[in-house]
Amino acid sequence: MTTQTQSHEPQTAPESKRLLEVRHLKKHFPVKAGVLQRTVGYIKAVDDVSFHIDQGETLGLVGESGCGKSTTGRTIIRLYEPTSGQIIFGGQDISHLSERQLRSIRQDIQMVYQDPFSSLNPRKTIGTILEEPFSVHRLYSKKERQERVEALLEKVGLNPSWRNRYPHEFSGGQRQRIGIARALTLQPKLIIADEPVSALDVSIQAQVLNLFEDLQDEFKLTYLFISHDLGVVKHICDRVGVMYLGKLMEIADKNSLYDEPLHPYTQALLSAVPRPNPNIKKRERIILKGDVPSPVNPPAGCVFHTRCPMATDHCKTNVPEMHEVKPGHFVACHLYHE
Amino acid sequence: MSALLEVRNLKTYFYNRKKELPIIDGIDFDVNRGETVALVGESGSGKSMTAFSIMRLLPSPGGKIVEGQILFEGQDLVQLSEEDMFKVRGNDIAMIFQEPMTSLNPVLTIGEQITEVLRYHKKMEKKAARERAVELLKLVGFGRAEQILGDYPHRLSGGMRQRVMIAMAMSCDPKLLIADEPTTALDVTIQAQILELMKKVSEEFDSSIILITHDLGVVAELAERVIVMYAGQIQEEAPVKALFNNPLHPYTFGLLASMPSIEGGSKRLYSIPGNVPSPENFPTGCRFAPRCAKAIEACYKTQPELREIEPGHKVRCHLC
Amino acid sequence: MSQIHQHLPAPATAEDPKAVTIGERRSLWLIIISRFFQNKLAVAGLVCLILIILAVSFAPYLTPYEPHKQDLTNRLQPPSAEHWLGTDHVGRDIFTRILYGGRVSLMVGFSAMAIMITIGTLVGAIAGYYGGRIDAILMRTVDVFISFPSIFLLITLVAFLQPGLSTIIFVLAIFGWMGTARLVRGEFLTLKKREFVLAARTTGMSNVRIIFSQILPNAMGPIIVAATLGVGSIIMTESTLSFLGLGVQPPTPSWGNMLTDAQSVTIFRTAWWYPTFPGLMILITVLAFNFVGEGLRDALDPRVIEK
Amino acid sequence: MTSYILRRLVMTIPILIGISILSFAIMYLAPGDPASMLIDPNIKPEDLERMSERLGLNDPPHVQYMKWVGHILQGDLGTSFIQRRPVNDIIMERLPNTLVLMIASSLFAIVLAIPFGVLSATRQYSVLDYSVTTFSFIGVATPNFWLGLMLLMIFSVQLGWFPSGGIHTINVPFSIWDRIHHLILPMIVLGSYDMASLMRYTRSSMLDVIRQDYIRTARAKGFRERTVIYKHGLRNAMIPVITIFGLMLPTFIGGSVVVETLFSWPGIGQLFINSVVQRDYPVIMALTMFSAVLVVIGNLLADIFYAIVDPRIEY
Amino acid sequence: ACRGEEGTAPKDDTTGEAKEEAQGEAADEPQYGGDLIYGQIGNPQVLNPMYSQDAASGNIEDLIFAGLMRTNEELEMVPHLGEPVEVSEDGLEHVYRFYKGVKWHDGEEVTADDVVFTFSIPLHEDYDGPRKSYFENLESVEKIDDYTVKFILKRPDAAWPVNAGWPLLPEHILGDVSVAELGEHTFNRDPIGAGPFKFDEWVEGQYVRLVAHEDYFEGRPYLDSITVKITGDTNAQVLQLQTGDIDMGVFPSEEFATVETFDHVKISQVLRYAYNFFGFNFRNEFFQDHKVRQAFAYAIDRQAIIDVTLEGYGEVAHGPVSPLSWAWTDDLTVYEYDPGKAKTLLAEAGWEPGPDGILVKDGQKFEIEILYNEESNARRTTAVIIQDQLAEIGIKATPKSLEWGAFVDTINPPRHEFDTIILSWNLGTDPNPYHIFHSGQIDEGLNYGSYVNEELDQLMEAVNLEMDEAKRTEKLHEIFKILSEDLPYVFLNYPMENVAYPINLHGFIHHPSVPFYKADDWWLEQ
Numbered sequence A: 001m002t003t004q005t006q007s008h009e010p011q012t013a014p015e016s017k018r019l020l021e022v023r024h025l026k027k028h029f030p031v032k033a034g035v036l037q038r039t040v041g042y043i044k045a046v047d048d049v050s051f052h053i054d055q056g057e058t059l060g061l062v063g064e065s066g067c068g069k070s071t072t073g074r075t076i077i078r079l080y081e082p083t084s085g086q087i088i089f090g091g092q093d094i095s096h097l098s099e100r101q102l103r104s105i106r107q108d109i110q111m112v113y114q115d116p117f118s119s120l121n122p123r124k125t126i127g128t129i130l131e132e133p134f135s136v137h138r139l140y141s142k143k144e145r146q147e148r149v150e151a152l153l154e155k156v157g158l159n160p161s162w163r164n165r166y167p168h169e170f171s172g173g174q175r176q177r178i179g180i181a182r183a184l185t186l187q188p189k190l191i192i193a194d195e196p197v198s199a200l201d202v203s204i205q206a207q208v209l210n211l212f213e214d215l216q217d218e219f220k221l222t223y224l225f226i227s228h229d230l231g232v233v234k235h236i237c238d239r240v241g242v243m244y245l246g247k248l249m250e251i252a253d254k255n256s257l258y259d260e261p262l263h264p265y266t267q268a269l270l271s272a273v274p275r276p277n278p279n280i281k282k283r284e285r286i287i288l289k290g291d292v293p294s295p296v297n298p299p300a301g302c303v304f305h306t307r308c309p310m311a312t313d314h315c316k317t318n319v320p321e322m323h324e325v326k327p328g329h330f331v332a333c334h335l336y337h338e
Numbered sequence B: 001m002s003a004l005l006e007v008r009n010l011k012t013y014f015y016n017r018k019k020e021l022p023i024i025d026g027i028d029f030d031v032n033r034g035e036t037v038a039l040v041g042e043s044g045s046g047k048s049m050t051a052f053s054i055m056r057l058l059p060s061p062g063g064k065i066v067e068g069q070i071l072f073e074g075q076d077l078v079q080l081s082e083e084d085m086f087k088v089r090g091n092d093i094a095m096i097f098q099e100p101m102t103s104l105n106p107v108l109t110i111g112e113q114i115t116e117v118l119r120y121h122k123k124m125e126k127k128a129a130r131e132r133a134v135e136l137l138k139l140v141g142f143g144r145a146e147q148i149l150g151d152y153p154h155r156l157s158g159g160m161r162q163r164v165m166i167a168m169a170m171s172c173d174p175k176l177l178i179a180d181e182p183t184t185a186l187d188v189t190i191q192a193q194i195l196e197l198m199k200k201v202s203e204e205f206d207s208s209i210i211l212i213t214h215d216l217g218v219v220a221e222l223a224e225r226v227i228v229m230y231a232g233q234i235q236e237e238a239p240v241k242a243l244f245n246n247p248l249h250p251y252t253f254g255l256l257a258s259m260p261s262i263e264g265g266s267k268r269l270y271s272i273p274g275n276v277p278s279p280e281n282f283p284t285g286c287r288f289a290p291r292c293a294k295a296i297e298a299c300y301k302t303q304p305e306l307r308e309i310e311p312g313h314k315v316r317c318h319l320c
Numbered sequence C: 001m002s003q004i005h006q007h008l009p010a011p012a013t014a015e016d017p018k019a020v021t022i023g024e025r026r027s028l029w030l031i032i033i034s035r036f037f038q039n040k041l042a043v044a045g046l047v048c049l050i051l052i053i054l055a056v057s058f059a060p061y062l063t064p065y066e067p068h069k070q071d072l073t074n075r076l077q078p079p080s081a082e083h084w085l086g087t088d089h090v091g092r093d094i095f096t097r098i099l100y101g102g103r104v105s106l107m108v109g110f111s112a113m114a115i116m117i118t119i120g121t122l123v124g125a126i127a128g129y130y131g132g133r134i135d136a137i138l139m140r141t142v143d144v145f146i147s148f149p150s151i152f153l154l155i156t157l158v159a160f161l162q163p164g165l166s167t168i169i170f171v172l173a174i175f176g177w178m179g180t181a182r183l184v185r186g187e188f189l190t191l192k193k194r195e196f197v198l199a200a201r202t203t204g205m206s207n208v209r210i211i212f213s214q215i216l217p218n219a220m221g222p223i224i225v226a227a228t229l230g231v232g233s234i235i236m237t238e239s240t241l242s243f244l245g246l247g248v249q250p251p252t253p254s255w256g257n258m259l260t261d262a263q264s265v266t267i268f269r270t271a272w273w274y275p276t277f278p279g280l281m282i283l284i285t286v287l288a289f290n291f292v293g294e295g296l297r298d299a300l301d302p303r304v305i306e307k
Numbered sequence D: 001m002t003s004y005i006l007r008r009l010v011m012t013i014p015i016l017i018g019i020s021i022l023s024f025a026i027m028y029l030a031p032g033d034p035a036s037m038l039i040d041p042n043i044k045p046e047d048l049e050r051m052s053e054r055l056g057l058n059d060p061p062h063v064q065y066m067k068w069v070g071h072i073l074q075g076d077l078g079t080s081f082i083q084r085r086p087v088n089d090i091i092m093e094r095l096p097n098t099l100v101l102m103i104a105s106s107l108f109a110i111v112l113a114i115p116f117g118v119l120s121a122t123r124q125y126s127v128l129d130y131s132v133t134t135f136s137f138i139g140v141a142t143p144n145f146w147l148g149l150m151l152l153m154i155f156s157v158q159l160g161w162f163p164s165g166g167i168h169t170i171n172v173p174f175s176i177w178d179r180i181h182h183l184i185l186p187m188i189v190l191g192s193y194d195m196a197s198l199m200r201y202t203r204s205s206m207l208d209v210i211r212q213d214y215i216r217t218a219r220a221k222g223f224r225e226r227t228v229i230y231k232h233g234l235r236n237a238m239i240p241v242i243t244i245f246g247l248m249l250p251t252f253i254g255g256s257v258v259v260e261t262l263f264s265w266p267g268i269g270q271l272f273i274n275s276v277v278q279r280d281y282p283v284i285m286a287l288t289m290f291s292a293v294l295v296v297i298g299n300l301l302a303d304i305f306y307a308i309v310d311p312r313i314e315y
Numbered sequence E: 001a002c003r004g005e006e007g008t009a010p011k012d013d014t015t016g017e018a019k020e021e022a023q024g025e026a027a028d029e030p031q032y033g034g035d036l037i038y039g040q041i042g043n044p045q046v047l048n049p050m051y052s053q054d055a056a057s058g059n060i061e062d063l064i065f066a067g068l069m070r071t072n073e074e075l076e077m078v079p080h081l082g083e084p085v086e087v088s089e090d091g092l093e094h095v096y097r098f099y100k101g102v103k104w105h106d107g108e109e110v111t112a113d114d115v116v117f118t119f120s121i122p123l124h125e126d127y128d129g130p131r132k133s134y135f136e137n138l139e140s141v142e143k144i145d146d147y148t149v150k151f152i153l154k155r156p157d158a159a160w161p162v163n164a165g166w167p168l169l170p171e172h173i174l175g176d177v178s179v180a181e182l183g184e185h186t187f188n189r190d191p192i193g194a195g196p197f198k199f200d201e202w203v204e205g206q207y208v209r210l211v212a213h214e215d216y217f218e219g220r221p222y223l224d225s226i227t228v229k230i231t232g233d234t235n236a237q238v239l240q241l242q243t244g245d246i247d248m249g250v251f252p253s254e255e256f257a258t259v260e261t262f263d264h265v266k267i268s269q270v271l272r273y274a275y276n277f278f279g280f281n282f283r284n285e286f287f288q289d290h291k292v293r294q295a296f297a298y299a300i301d302r303q304a305i306i307d308v309t310l311e312g313y314g315e316v317a318h319g320p321v322s323p324l325s326w327a328w329t330d331d332l333t334v335y336e337y338d339p340g341k342a343k344t345l346l347a348e349a350g351w352e353p354g355p356d357g358i359l360v361k362d363g364q365k366f367e368i369e370i371l372y373n374e375e376s377n378a379r380r381t382t383a384v385i386i387q388d389q390l391a392e393i394g395i396k397a398t399p400k401s402l403e404w405g406a407f408v409d410t411i412n413p414p415r416h417e418f419d420t421i422i423l424s425w426n427l428g429t430d431p432n433p434y435h436i437f438h439s440g441q442i443d444e445g446l447n448y449g450s451y452v453n454e455e456l457d458q459l460m461e462a463v464n465l466e467m468d469e470a471k472r473t474e475k476l477h478e479i480f481k482i483l484s485e486d487l488p489y490v491f492l493n494y495p496m497e498n499v500a501y502p503i504n505l506h507g508f509i510h511h512p513s514v515p516f517y518k519a520d521d522w523w524l525e526q
């Protein structure tokens, strides 16, 4: 397939509103084996992914475990060196900046993590944790920092007088709020939230989701929201991308995607979600065969063809390109392409 | 016909540094033959401990059944000798766990782990046990069942391991299967496979199932009756439809309302304030009162009783 | 679903900070200390150590004798009211020498431990954090040192170098840091993947600062345990070197070299107290360090703290 | 598996090079040489010079090192300065004695440590557990030379149950009982430390294992405690213990220095001390190298064994 | 054993007088048979007298090999396999004849070829053993007939019989071996000699077993075998003596009280032909002052040191000559223990107590190191006692021990890095302490302390040239007197050697330097 990929770029907004644009991003982790521990192959954790996020928008990334959601997020924030591709943030290509050059960018992109237990340094009080970004960037005086920390705590619904407490004194939901507060300290433009509510109970999850929404309104934040819970994504996102084995399968406006999923994988995924409603008639459920293949040796052609109920021989050999099938609705599937 | 399992006023306490923690504080429920009952509730509400109490596998030292009866086919498991309990576990009552990754012994092959149950409880010959194991594995959807027998667990994916666990649990035709969050660790597509499988298995073997989960979606799909637990107590018990359509307890309300659904819109979610209390400081009065939006004075003072409001629909709330 | 929303009052209280209860207020150290104090053996060990440290610190007030003062007319006297633990082969008071020897033994133990832990921590931290080639080189170095039968090297080095406390300390430390390095590396390998470290990196924190202010404090538990157990094992190794005639030099007493002096069949036969008490002191002290170390290991277990 | 073993073997090469450089450096920098250790008015400096020349001690260090390594690669550990014969011969004559002692001690350690470690884990907080724990703590805290002296004094001198040294009685025909009789005390002294630590490792490893999910699974299957512990627990518990055992080799070698001195046991530990005293560099270097290789091999074996026991290890 | 002591005394190179000999109850007739296990601490190196340099090997070589001459109990050289017949007038040619019918262990006869062969070895340029200098005075050796040989010396040497007694090696076995390879020849671990005992078995690190040489020219030894068992250290030696793992052996005086209690052994004691001393380094200006040295001599309680370190088994020494020696004199300056006098002397020398009690002179504190080697408990204890006794008079001494190799390296030229040392000298045949105190021996020799005394230098040189026995003795006495007065060392003591041997062993003579002295006469009462 030699189609000009540029033309397939999702284009829903004028360039000026674009906060982040990811082009052909690849992240391959080497797999070492053998006598000399030579690199014998690569885990193609992210394999040619392109998308963009506009200012003030929330983009959701869904997909099964191991499909490369977190890797995408972490590569964007440059925790990983991208193997290839471009990450354009605020018009600047940050994909190959050095650690020093990244320092200023770092203030603009922040991350919220999944595990409320592992994401806070257990040896530091939350006050210190929240002040750290300031001290790294040498911002504000000591007093000012304190005030800001207290204000932030208040913002995320925690009592400012708890600054001197340690993370272990908080429940999971509260910790997640602290994690969000930390992401907010440097007043970032983009927040990458990697499964921020997956570890929480429903009632707590709702609290945190609401907080995300409130903060977005208040600070005009842009989110890249990673989750495997289709319900959560539906609730909070404007647009949703579906990933499978390191590739983006479908990306569209939320309603368009949920109401009319195009990609067979998206369809299967949606049908697999149990509905908390015993009244509806038992739906026809698409049960996918087998497991996700290993990302070390992803299937040739369309990576989904091994499990796809509609796969043809064409799918086994040809990699489908992203196409805009409906306005703003892109899908990488041969079914919708010629 | 009496129920397969009748739990009567079960109290399980933990003794921790001389403190007494009422992890399970007087629960009553029945499970009928062939029925699937779901136990839902937030983390720490005592779901797993209920299951372990039934299996008499409470962590020791520390956990202890202090009161109540667990009548399984009329026989009180609490009074049973350890020796007799060996015959019940894995045979009459089987259990599968949340973590398929760690619940299989990493150094024994799948075959060994399945056949050992058969040989132990059913006194099968090696060969017969093997054949039966192959049968079971096929039943849970392994095409190349013979091959799987010789594999070690680490070679299998999470979904495959959970299927092995189910095969293992079903190997002795248990009358009751306790599934403790069997799909929580799995992806939706795999979860769908497993749920499908559990439905199939419960029909095939005509077993009763206690399904422990906190995912209301799963409950709606699989269960016939639902028990909502909170802070070691049953707050509401109802047939599945009644519960979803007409939740009586504010806690149940809360749970349902705070769930973002793929059918829902992006309206603001309802959220239950606060956190689940820890057993060390359960409130006096209604245990949910501090988080309850509708709590009245009485709620903080006296503990409500579990009352049957409608046939089959019980609730523990002063307001109903 | 929408029905339910209607049933409910507005979720006004949801974000009210005051309504949110939080767990019992206990500082980290309090938890650790209280856990430590539940362990009877550890407490016994700690009490022993404190007593020993106090005793050796206040040695001049506890005994009228001087450690080097000989009394050739009172050689090898059995324990008595005057000499609580008897006297040695040149008539020195054994109790006194045990006190002063304890100073030396503990000093050697603590200083060698400090050096050893510092080297080990640095090597382990760098290897674990940076990984890749640096890790490979450092870890091969560790392997080299570990594969060396350390006692051989100790003997050779101590024999060949100028003797003296600092040599002993140096040599003991040089061949004791590898365990710590491996341990710290292991900790760093897991900790560097923890999300709070990633968070620190995304704020733009420098690697050095991440190593020292983010990761190291979290690896302190195992390091403290290693340090505690290390003091004990160093005291024991020093005594073994003394046994081979290579330990702390007389007349400076150390528990090890007191045993060396007592290492004669005749003394064993006729003056049992002479080899017995220094030996017991080594045993008790090492035991106490082990108890405390194990107690700390349990108390500092992060699995417990973080829950 | 072969590739795994090969890889481990390749990894040992830099280690061995490092070890050889380190042991050479230490010897090279050491003061004194075997020739100069004689104080004898009849031996003149020219004699010493002549002898140093013969021993190759006057070459520049890298030449000496390369020569030495070259010989080692050909399996030639050099010629003892003192005994004037191949180091290979000397080591081979003494090695069996050390091996016998080490094997006996490790068997002694394993045979006692594992069952008691398991018992004390499964009966946590019982009297047995406390006794085992106390014993193992004391075992780890007792300097082995002191233990050795005490045992000698009590069992050999006071009670006369065991001989006080040597590996067999001289001037009597070979008898296996006589050998065992001589072996017992040194075996206990050399093995006690490792027995104690092995016991503790077994105990804590077992305690760890019995909290695992798959043990819960085994219990849920209705197995008796014995099956649960020995069939499902033990093998898993042994996995970390095996690595520990590999790491214990150096302590055995180190301990042999002390034990062989105490019990006049003519093994390589005793040889080592003698050689250090006599500045017999070829022997010292050969022995350090040799025991380092032994340790490396021990670790290699432990790793391989580990890979065999633990199916999760992919090679 | 102490190698510091071995150095100066090649084992059969001594004359003098054994002070005491074991009183074998020689009432009964000697009996043949019996095996003796002799415990020895050191591990022998090579069993070839041309190459071995340790006492452990030397002792065993005494049993296996024999030479033309040997030492007797009085430490005099006496004929053994042969005898001196003639010395040329210029003293350069020594003719020796030896007896007929002396057999090697393999049955061959010992001939003049063997003698020529043996003495040619150290003269050969390829010879790489430690003995070359021993024979530097030998020009050549010639065979006169099968039983007569002639040694031709470069300079006259009254002590030649000592060297002439060097153990013989068999020419018929080693004759074809090139001298360069001799050192590594397998013969050295499977030797054949003409001595009373025949090599049987050597198990590395364990024992060397010797059996009676049936054809020994003085008659078959009574014992069937002697096994020299290597015990490794003194504790093991004593313990094995107790448990009967060894029958006989030397043990340190500290263990006397224990060995005394054993019923199955007797103890024999004899002064060793050696003395312990405390030496000054004259490079340290403190010690240039005679008064300071005298103060040291007064401050050190030498009897106490003997009592503590040797359990009283030794004699106080005042000079560098042994009571066993023919050159012994008691006309020596004696400094009795008197710390008061020591203080006075130091005060006279200008040393005043400082604020901390340590003496000070010209702003310098009197702080010194006592260097010694970690050799035995006794050595260590000596250091500690001296340290304490010096503290009494206001001198801060710090004992410092070094392992032997490092020790020698430190005190040897060119380093001379010490203040004071504790060491001991074994005494040689020649009582002239030339090697130790002559100023010419500073840069290469044993005068570690760099002691210079011109008068003494002249005297010692004169003794070397003096041929007249009486005048020689007189001069020697003068030397000893000066040394005991001038104190380059504080002479400490002459230690005793203790040997435990089975009660049924007869014929044992406790020789001060040859452990297996006339072992062919030893017999066990069955």
Ligand SMILES: Nc1ncnc2c1ncn2[C@@H]1O[C@H](COP(=O)(O)OP(=O)(O)OP(=O)(O)O)[C@@H](O)[C@H]1O
Pocket: A029, A043, A044, A045, A063, A064, A065, A066, A067, A068, A069, A070, A071, A072, A228, A295
């Ligand atoms: N640092 C790494 N080194 C090697 N492989 C990695 C690394 N991080 C991730 N991977 C691999 O890359 C693939 C994608 O992982 P990633 O964590 O991005 O998935 P994910 O979609 O976030 O999954 P989850 O839902 O489990 O978080 C996985 O196969 C994973 O094993």
Ligand SMILES: Nc1ncnc2c1ncn2[C@@H]1O[C@H](COP(=O)(O)OP(=O)(O)OP(=O)(O)O)[C@@H](O)[C@H]1O
Pocket: B014, B016, B023, B041, B042, B043, B044, B045, B046, B047, B048, B049, B050, B059, B062, B214, B278, B279
């Ligand atoms: N070994 C133990 N010692 C003390 N308390 C325990 C122990 N195990 C569980 N608990 C407590 O028992 C209570 C109930 O736990 P349980 O595991 O039954 O909850 P659950 O409803 O299964 O929660 P989850 O959804 O997280 O599995 C919790 O408060 C927990 O802290």
Ligand SMILES: [Mg+2]
Pocket: A069, A070, A071, A194, A195
């Ligand atoms: Mg992820």
Ligand SMILES: [Mg+2]
Pocket: B047, B048, B049, B180
């Ligand atoms: Mg649970």
Ligand code: NI
Pocket: B264, C001, C002, C003, C005
């Ligand atoms: Ni709704």
